[in-house]
Amino acid sequence: MGNESQNNTIASVIESTRPLRADAERNRQAILVAASRVFAEQGSSVTLEHIADVAGVGIGTVYRRFRTVQGLLGEVFEGKMARYADVAEQAAEHAQTDAARAFGEFIGYMLRQQAENLAFTDAILLPGLGTDRLRADRTRALAATRLLVVRARDAGVIRPDFDESDFYLLQQANAGLLRVSQRSAPNAWKRFGQYMLDAFRHPGSPLEPPSPAWVRASDACEPPGMR
Known part of the structure; x- marks a missing residue:
């Protein structure tokens, strides 16, 4: 009887914790959905408190799972970054046969x-994010976009x-444009992209060398020894 009583107690405890685990998972999903929407509409300069309000949960619930906005941003963007890397690799591969189209479509x-x-x-x-x-x-x-650039240059299309x-x-210039034009001119980025593609394709006059600071910032996005 002692063993039976002990087993019943264990079963009761397990059963009582299941709704809590289900609630915790529902809260987690609510936080991720809310964060996805907030990030898309407002960018990353938001607070965990705001995300908690949108998710309809307490701030303590958010803090138990995500200590910082950056940590939450990293998890939200895992799938999107994987897709971005896939498309970059496809563009680099496509550039072997049609560099102009591959480069333009990826831009x-x-x-x-x-x-x-x-x-x-x-x-x-942001290299340390996520x-x-x-x-990864x-x-x-990054490796794929650099290969795309090499193949586009070698083909003479940029x-x-x-x-x-x-x-x-x-990317930095487009981000700045989006911040000021999102509501008044939501498609301005398309015109900007067309201008930039034309500039990239035509030799034009000699350019000012790339800013060392920009080159360092670009290199900072890769791990040491990648080149």
Whole structure:
């Protein structure tokens, strides 16, 4: 009887904890859904308190799972960064047969991701941000975009002085444009992208060398020894 009583007690405890685990998972999903929406609409300069309000949970519930906005951002963007890396690798592969189209389509895709989610720029450009998986996919994307640039230059479809760090420059410029034009001119990024593609394709006059600070910032997105 003693063993039976003990087993019943254990079963009762297990049963009583199941709803709590289910509630915890529901809260976690609510936080991730709310954070995804807030990041997309407002960028990453938000507070955990605001995300908790949108999710309809207490701030303590958020803090038990995510200590910082950056930690939450990293988890939210895992899947999106994996897709971004996949597209970059596909573009680099496509550039072997049609470099002009591969380069142009990837530029459009990259700018569109920033436009559709204002926090995506941070996910791309902040090297220490995110989970191990996100950082691995970001490294994969960076390697693919650099290969895309090499193949586009070798094919003669972009100007020979296009530097790899110009992707960093482009992303930063588009992020700034989106911040000021999101409501008044939501499609301005498309026109900006078309202008930039024309500038990238035509030799034009000699360019000012890339800023060493921009080159260092671009290199900071990769782990040591990647080159």
